[in-house]
Amino acid sequence: MQVSLWTRLARGEERIDNSRHDRGRGRAGDLVCDGSVGADEKGLAPLVPFAEKGAPTNAALAQELRALIPALMKLSGAQAPTGFLERLEANASKLVRIRPVDAPAGDDASAVLARIEIEAAHAAIDDAIVDLGKLDAATRAPAQEWIRKAQARQAAFAAVRQFASEATHALGKR
Secondary structure (H helix, E strand, C coil): CCCCHHHHHHHHHHHHHHHHCCCCCCHHHHHHHHCCCCCCCCCCHHHHHHCCCCCCCHHHHHHHHHHHHHHHHHHCCCCCCCCHHHHHHHHHHHHCCCCCCCCCCCCCHHHHHHHHHHHHHCCCHHHHHHHHCCCCHHHHHHHHHHHHHHHHHHHHHHHHHHHHHHHHHHHHHC
């Protein structure tokens, strides 16, 4: 018995919708690999890298970003303290960090890094990607792999949303 297109689309959308609740498990990517949804393979290609292990969660990406922040700060070009009080302040900042509640404005490296730190604490991955793009290439270098992973996740989620939209639209025509 041949299953109709609208049935395959409905089953595929249901499976993708269920995978949203799996928090990063690979069920949505399985749909691409087994071809059961009857969708354009090119449109769902961003899901392939996450087929086996699933996409990283916002919390996992935020944790990885927080681990990168010290290296980014080191490369940002902050000048070494020269006076006694500056050295005392620099050493004290290693023990206690005091940050403003609001993210600082501006595109200088220190303001951008402060915003990235806040975004990592709030798991605001999309905002962190934008702010990382404002850093010069040398400062951003330690985060390139993280940026690639986060952008791949964004592309995969966009593909799932697009597929779900097209499937719903196709079902509405029936």
